[in-house]
Structure formats: C-alpha cells, structure tokens
Amino acid sequence: MMTATGSINGHSVRKPWLRRLADASEPYLYSAPSLILIIVVMLVPLVIGISYAFRDIQLLNPFSGGFIGLEHFRELSKDAAFYGALKNTLWWTGASVALQFAFGLVLALLLDKPFWGRGLVQALVFIPWAVPSFLAGLNWAWLFNPVIGPLPHWLFGLGLMSQPGNILSDPQYAMWGPIIANVWWGIPFFAITLLAALQAIPRDLYEAASIDGANWFQRFFSITLPFLAPTIAITVLLRTVWISNFADLIVVMTGGGPADRTQIVASYIFTQAFKALDFGYASAIALVLLVLLLAYSMLIILLRQTLLNKD
Amino acid sequence: MASIEIEKLEKSYGHVSVLHGIDLDIRDGEFIVLVGPSGCGKSTLLRMIAGLEGVSKGEIRIAGNRVNDLHPKDRDIAMVFQSYALYPHMSVAANMSYSLRLRKMAKEKIGVAVASAASKLGLEPLLERRPKALSGGQRQRVAMGRAIVRQPKAFLFDEPLSNLDARLREQMRAEIKKMHGDLKATSIYVTHDQIEAMTLADRIVAMHGGVVQQVGSPLELYDRPANLFVAGFIGSPGMNFLEATYAGGSVKLKDGSGIEARLPTSIQEGSGLTLGIRPEHVVITSDGSGRRAAVELIEPTGFGIILHLSLHGIPFKVFTLDRQALAVRGEIMVSFPPEYIHLFNDEGTRIG
Numbered sequence: 285m286m287t288a289t290g291s292i293n294g295h296s297v298r299k300p301w302l303r304r305l306a307d308a309s310e311p312y313l314y315s316a317p318s319l320i321l322i323i324v325v326m327l328v329p330l331v332i333g334i335s336y337a338f339r340d341i342q343l344l345n346p347f348s349g350g351f352i353g354l355e356h357f358r359e360l361s362k363d364a365a366f367y368g369a370l371k372n373t374l375w376w377t378g379a380s381v382a383l384q385f386a387f388g389l390v391l392a393l394l395l396d397k398p399f400w401g402r403g404l405v406q407a408l409v410f411i412p413w414a415v416p417s418f419l420a421g422l423n424w425a426w427l428f429n430p431v432i433g434p435l436p437h438w439l440f441g442l443g444l445m446s447q448p449g450n451i452l453s454d455p456q457y458a459m460w461g462p463i464i465a466n467v468w469w470g471i472p473f474f475a476i477t478l479l480a481a482l483q484a485i486p487r488d489l490y491e492a493a494s495i496d497g498a499n500w501f502q503r504f505f506s507i508t509l510p511f512l513a514p515t516i517a518i519t520v521l522l523r524t525v526w527i528s529n530f531a532d533l534i535v536v537m538t539g540g541g542p543a544d545r546t547q548i549v550a551s552y553i554f555t556q557a558f559k560a561l562d563f564g565y566a567s568a569i570a571l572v573l574l575v576l577l578l579a580y581s582m583l584i585i586l587l588r589q590t591l592l593n594k595d
Numbered sequence: 596m597a598s599i600e601i602e603k604l605e606k607s608y609g610h611v612s613v614l615h616g617i618d619l620d621i622r623d624g625e626f627i628v629l630v631g632p633s634g635c636g637k638s639t640l641l642r643m644i645a646g647l648e649g650v651s652k653g654e655i656r657i658a659g660n661r662v663n664d665l666h667p668k669d670r671d672i673a674m675v676f677q678s679y680a681l682y683p684h685m686s687v688a689a690n691m692s693y694s695l696r697l698r699k700m701a702k703e704k705i706g707v708a709v710a711s712a713a714s715k716l717g718l719e720p721l722l723e724r725r726p727k728a729l730s731g732g733q734r735q736r737v738a739m740g741r742a743i744v745r746q747p748k749a750f751l752f753d754e755p756l757s758n759l760d761a762r763l764r765e766q767m768r769a770e771i772k773k774m775h776g777d778l779k780a781t782s783i784y785v786t787h788d789q790i791e792a793m794t795l796a797d798r799i800v801a802m803h804g805g806v807v808q809q810v811g812s813p814l815e816l817y818d819r820p821a822n823l824f825v826a827g828f829i830g831s832p833g834m835n836f837l838e839a840t841y842a843g844g845s846v847k848l849k850d851g852s853g854i855e856a857r858l859p860t861s862i863q864e865g866s867g868l869t870l871g872i873r874p875e876h877v878v879i880t881s882d883g884s885g886r887r888a889a890v891e892l893i894e895p896t897g898f899g900i901i902l903h904l905s906l907h908g909i910p911f912k913v914f915t916l917d918r919q920a921l922a923v924r925g926e927i928m929v930s931f932p933p934e935y936i937h938l939f940n941d942e943g944t945r946i947g
Contacts, residue, residue: 491647492680496694496741498666506693510684 301452336567337533343561356568366569368544369552376466376548377528381520388474393530395475396482406479411474424465428537455545462533462546466503468529474519481515482508511567513591521584523576549573596781597658597748598623599644603871604653606639606805613639614805616653622750624779630792631802632828637785638753640802644783645751646670657748668919673742674751677758679734679740688713688722696747712740715774732763739771743778743909756791768794789829793817796807801825823869823943832874832912834937839868846870846938850907856936859947867941874901874914876935885930890923904929919943 337356342348360366395406412420423581429450430436436448452461456587493503531550534540540555547555548571557566599621606614614636621627627886642648644655646667655662662670673694681690688709695705712717726734727802728903736753742750752771772795775782786792792799793813801808801816801824809821820826826834839846841862845853848870856870878885888911892903900920902913904927913920913929938947 350619484681486678488676488678488680489682491645491667492674492676492741493682493693494647494667495645495670495672497697498693499668507682561817 333567334571336564337571338568339564341562341564341567343563348564352564356565357572359565360568360572365544365547366549366552369547369549370545372459373528373548373550376463376534376546377524379459379463380466380527381523383463384470384523385474385516385520387467387471389478391471391475392478392482395479409475410472411477412469417468417469417530417532418536420465420469421462421533424461424468424533425452425537428461453542457539457540458546462537465533465537466527466530469533470523473523477515477519478512480593481512485511512586517584517588517591521581524584524590525581528577529574596623596746596779599749599781599783600656600659601640601644601655602656604640604643604655605651606636606643606648607651608703614651614807616642617805617807619800619807621781621783624781626775626782626784626795626797627800628784628792628796628798628799629802630786630789630828631786631808635802636805637787637800637802637883641751641753641783641785644749645672645674655694668918671748672751673745673747673749673752673754674737675738675755677740677754678694679726679738679758681734681737683726684724686725687718687729687737687740690737691725691744694745696874706745708744709740712744715777716740716770733769735763735767737761739774743774746848747780749781749783750835752786754786755784756786756788764791771795785816789831789919793829799829801828803828819945820871820937823871823939826871826937826945830873832914834873835869835877835911837872837906837909837911839870841866841868848907854931854936855933856938857933858938862946869939869941869943870945871937871939872935873930874912875899876932877913878930878932879913879915879917879920880928883922883928885928887926888929889926893921893923895921 295308309359338351340348340352340355341352391409395409396401415423427433427435429452430448436445436450439445440448451457489507490503493507498506528548529550531548531554534546534548534551535554538546540551552572553569553573556562556569560566599619600620601617601621604614604617605612617640619627629640631637643650644657646662646665646669650663656942657670661854667671678688682693682911685693691712692705695708700708709722713722716739718733718736721729721733721737723775726737735758736878738755755771755917756767756910759767768791771784775795784791784795796813798810798811799816803824809816809825811819816825816829820829820834823836827836839848839854841847841858842865846858846868847853854870886905886906888904889904891905891910894901894903899914899916899919902915902920902923904911904913906929918938935946940946
C-alpha cells in the first residue's frame with residue numbers, strides 16, 4: 285500500500301518534468317527528419333566544397349591538402365583567363381536568355397491561338413528540351429562542321445560567309461555556336477511556362493479591353509504583359525542561374541576554345557577541376573560564381589518585390 | 596446614343612445553327628431585355644452586337660451604319676460582363692479610365708469623367724483600391740462605372756447581376772433602372788431572370804431555340820403571351836396548361852367537362868387546344884361551384900401561398916393571398932374566370 289502510494293507520488297513528481305521535456309522538444313522532433321536530411325544532403329557537401337576553396341587540393345600532388353587561406357583568391361584576382369571567362373559568361377548568359385525568352389514568348393503567343401493540330405504541335409515543341417544536352421551539343425557541333433553539316437554551306441550560299449568554314453573554330457564568332465545550340469535547346473522551357481501563364485489569363489479581360497477600344501498591342505501591353513510579369517521574372521531568374529552554370533554545350537562543342545574565346549566560368553571550373561586536376565582552385569572559382577549568382581538573385585528578388593508592392 | 600437595327604441575323608458554328616434569322620429594331624434610348632432559358636442564343640446575340648462573335652448572315656446596324664465587319668473597339672459600345680472582367684492589376688480609377696486613356700483624352704477631362712461616374716455609383720472612397728479588395732457588389736459597380744465614363748452609343752449587359760446575392764441583386768436592379776432613367780442610353784440587357792426582365796425592360800425580347808418568340812412591353816408579354824413558350828416562361832409560379840378540344844361549339848377538357856372561354860370566331864370544329872391560366876388568376880370557390888382538385892403540397896412564400904393541386908391527374912398550381920389556404924386539406928373547388936383564360940392552338944400559337 286505504501287509502496288504503491290510512493291510510486292504514484294514518484295510518478296506525479298516525475299511526470300510533469302518528462303511532459304515538459306516532451307512538450308519543449310516536440311516541434312524539434314517533428315522537424316528533425318527533414319532538417320537532418322537537408323543538413324546531410326545540402327549543407328554538408330556545400331561546406332566541404334567551400335572548404336576546398338581555402339585548401340590546396342591537387343589530385344596529382346600527394347603533398348597537397350593543407351590550409352592556405354585566401355591564396356587561391358589572390359591568385360584568382362590576377363588570373364586573366366578568369367576575367368575573360370567572366371566576360372564570356374555575361375555574353376553567353378545574356379544572349380542565350382534573351383533569345384530563348386524572345387523566341388519562347390513568340391512561340392507561346394502562337395500556340396495560345398487555337399488552330400487545327402495544336403495539341404500535337406504543343407507536344408512537338410517540347411522535344412528539344414527532352415534531348416540530352418551532350419547529344420544536343422554534338423548534334424550542333426556536327427551541323428556547324430562544314431565536312432558533314434549543311435549550315436556552313438547555307439550561310440556561304442546566303443553570302444553571310446566568305447567560305448564555308450566552321451564558326452566554332454573562328455575566334456570572332458565561336459561563341460555563337462553554343463549560343464545557337466542553347467537557344468534551340470532552351471526555347472521549349474520558356475514557351476511551355478509562358479503558355480501556361482498565358483492560358484491562365486481570363487479571356488473576358490481581352491474582350492473587355494477590346495470593347496474599351498484597345499488594339500492588339502494595347503491589349504498585349506495592358507493585359508498580357510502584367511499577367512505574365514511574375515512568370516517572366518521567375519523564369520528569367522531561374523534560366524539565368526542555370527545557363528550561367530551550364531557548361532555542357534560549351535565543353536562538348538568547343539571545349540572553351542579557340543584560345544579560350546568560348547570559355548565561361550562554369551567551363552573554366554570544369555577545366556581546372558578535371559583537366560588541370562586542381563580541385564582547390566576550381567572550388568575557389570566556383571565560390572566566386574556562387575557569390576555572384578546569389579547577388580544577382582537577390583537583386584532580381586528585390587526588383588520583383590518592389591514591382592509587386594508598386595502594383 | 597443610337598438606335599440599333601438587327602436584320603435577318605444568323606449565327607452558326609460549323610453545321611450547328613444557333614440563331615435563326617433574328618429581326619429587331621431597337622430605338623434610341625430604349626431599354627431592351629433579351630430573356631430566355633440558357634442556350635436560347637441571347638448571349639450570342641449580345642456578343643454579336645458587341646463584335647465579340649462574327650456574323651454568319653444578316654446585318655447589324657448601329658446608328659444606321661453597318662457594323663458587321665467592325666472590330667469591337669470601333670463600334671463605340673460599352674459592355675458589362677457577368678464576371679465583371681475588371682483588370683486586376685489596375686486600381687478602380689484606372690479600370691474606369693482605361694477606355695478614355697486609350698482614346699488619348701486629356702488628363703483633366705479623364706479626371707472629371709471618372710469623378711462624375713464614381714459619384715453616380717458611390718465609388719469615390721474606393722478609387723485607389725484594387726478589384727480584389729472589393730466586394731462583389733462593389734466590383735459590379737466598378738464594371739458599370741467603366742461602362743458609363745465614356746458616352747458610348749449603347750450599353751450591353753451580359754447577365755450583370757447573376758453573381759450577386761438576392762438582396763444585392765434587387766438593389767442593383769433598381770440602380771440600373773434609375774441610371775437608365777438619368778442617362779437615357781440605349782441598353783441591351785441579357786438575363787434569364789424574368790423578374791429582372793419584367794422590372795427593367797421597356798421592351799422584352801423573349802427568345803427560345805435561337806428564335807425570337809415575342810417582342811413587347813413586359814405587361815404585354817404577361818397579359819397576352821404570343822405562344823406557349825412565352826406563356827410558360829413569363830410569370831412565377833408558371834402558367835397552368837390544360838389540354839382541351841373544341842367540339843360542339845364549346846371548349847371541352849379531357850375529362851369531357853365543358854369550360855367557358857372567350858373563343859375567337861375562326862376556330863375549327865374538333866381542333867386541339869391548350870388552355871392556360873396563371874396560378875394567381877385561379878379562384879378558390881367555397882359555394883360548391885367549379886372543379887374539384889386534390890391538394891398535394893402547400894408552399895407559403897410569406898407574401899402569398901402556392902397550392903400544388905392535382906386536377907384530373909395533372910399538376911396544377913394556384914397562387915392566393917388568402918392565408919386560410921394554409922389550412923386546406925384534401926380537396927378544394929377551383930374555378931377559372933373566362934377573362935383570364937389564354938387559348939393556344941395545337942401549334943402553340945395564341946388564339947384568344
């Protein structure tokens with residue numbers, strides 16, 4: 285009888301403490317699985333990768349691996365190839381995104397109008413996006429090759445080229461090769477996302493606007509564009525980040541050549557890491573690229589917020 | 596403001612014909628209501644006048660000018676949509692001034708026009724808001740405001756009150772009527788709601804199956820419906836119909852009993868008739884005269900009482916203001932005053 289009371293007493297003393305612990309830790313326990321997963325899958329590799337930037341890691345040098353502080357960044361600040369790659373990245377990303385967006389928007393506007401066989405065309409339009417980027421790169425490299433590809437001969441026939449040569453080996457125009465391949469490959473992304481946004485615009489708004497006296501261009505600028513703006517902002521942001529990181533086509537088509545004329549930062553990282561096998565230096569470049577892209581994303585998000593608030 | 600003439604207007608989508616030769620003359624300043632069940636072509640007709648649908652055959656003239664091939668923007672009409680179709684990214688003031696800005700009107704003039712429209716509709720405190728921050732009734736007002744800021748040749752309304760609750764609908768209906776009284780603008784109003792049609796219209800155009808059934812003042816349609824469709828469509832609860840034949844100089848119901856009615860002179864012996872009488876015109880008798888009917892259901896509406904009866908096995912309705920009807924059970928006697936009986940021939944056309 286006494287022991288029973290004692291144990292009950294003991295419980296009544298211990299229970300609130302356990303309860304309090306359970307109550308306090310409950311939210312952490314619930315979120316623990318996803319937090320652990322995020323830390324293991326995202327943060328740990330990121331931190332290790334960033335740490336490489338401050339260490340001397342060269343695969344072929346068994347004595348490397350030590351902490352060297354900002355040595356890589358000092359070296360990088362004097363690396364002319366890096367500045368060239370940075371300039372090429374701007375050129376490559378700007379031209380690719382602008383052209384992909386422009387053609388994607390035109391395609392989306394065309395596909396928004398009902399016509400016979402639209403469903404089939406919409407499906408076909410998506411095909412380039414489904415082609416593996418390496419295959420797309422090889423394919424376009426061959427198309428530009430005067431030995432097997434028709435393009436140089438057509439350009440020559442049109443008088444745009446003095447002789448049917450390979451633009452990929454022409455330092456002046458080599459960058460246009462991967463850009464054209466990238467535009468071909470990336471149009472579907474813009475076309476499909478913009479088409480989805482277009483189809484979400486209520487039709488009666490266009491009817492109301494046309495009764496209010498708006499012609500096609502006025503309807504486009506006062507209804508279509510404001511409705512598309514959020515989608516445009518987010519897709520352009522995403523594509524800019526992807527494309528500036530996207531080295532596949534360049535590695536396959538030109539390998540950064542001729543004379544680094546098509547070397548972008550992403551392909552420079554690839555070259556440093558897997559050709560020069562200097563992982564430390566490659567990580568330092570990657571870190572700089574990451575910071576630049578983060579700054580860019582912040583800028584776009586700020587811009588979008590102010591635009592949305594202004595509305 | 597302008598008159599609108601519609602001549603032999605037809606519309607078909609592929610092989611499906613939706614409107615079959617519509618003729619309609621709308622006078623300057625008139626309020627016309629197109630009414631009919633869904634699918635009767637009333638909205639299509641309105642959209643063709645607006646220019647949102649092409650014309651398959653026939654002609655539409657606004658102020659005497661053929662507009663068949665004009666774009667909506669060149670027809671100088673304003674339209675209020677069922678969904679309101681307000682521009683969500685523009686403020687109320689910008690929504691209302693959009694058409695004026697497109698016409699490159701001077702800023703000061705736009706300000707004056709918007710302010711006067713806003714004061715007519717009580718929208719002044721809302722001018723800077725976005726449509727999504729407005730209630731349904733306020734959005735409806737903005738849609739109206741957008742139509743009245745410029746003085747168009749005509750106003751088109753496509754079921755503008757359908758998305759409002761009953762109380763608000765009643766209020767907006769009165770406001771639309773008042774506004775038409777002020778502006779005297781030619782208006783075409785599409786609705787399936789006969790109360791809206793009856794209360795608003797100078798003339799009602801009753802449509803069914805892509806054909807105009809009757810054009811006339813609300814009371815004309817109520818008192819002298821041209822055919823069975825209009826008789827059944829206008830009025831609530833709907834008109835009662837009884838099958839009858841003309842034999843031996845009088846009208847005989849199916850059960851063989853005769854009924855007194857005002858007969859037209861030209862009627863063929865033995866021809867089939869449909870006899871119609873509105874529920875509010877049926878008289879409940881207490882002196883034993885009339886016809887016997889079984890009471891099946893009693894619906895009090897507050898204002899009056901609807902009795903659902905069975906007369907010779909046919910459903911039959913009576914509307915009465917007499918509250919004693921709430922207590923009736925079993926069978927009652929009803930009679931049909933001959934002056935309220937509508938007669939239709941076997942093609943459904945009114946004959947008396």
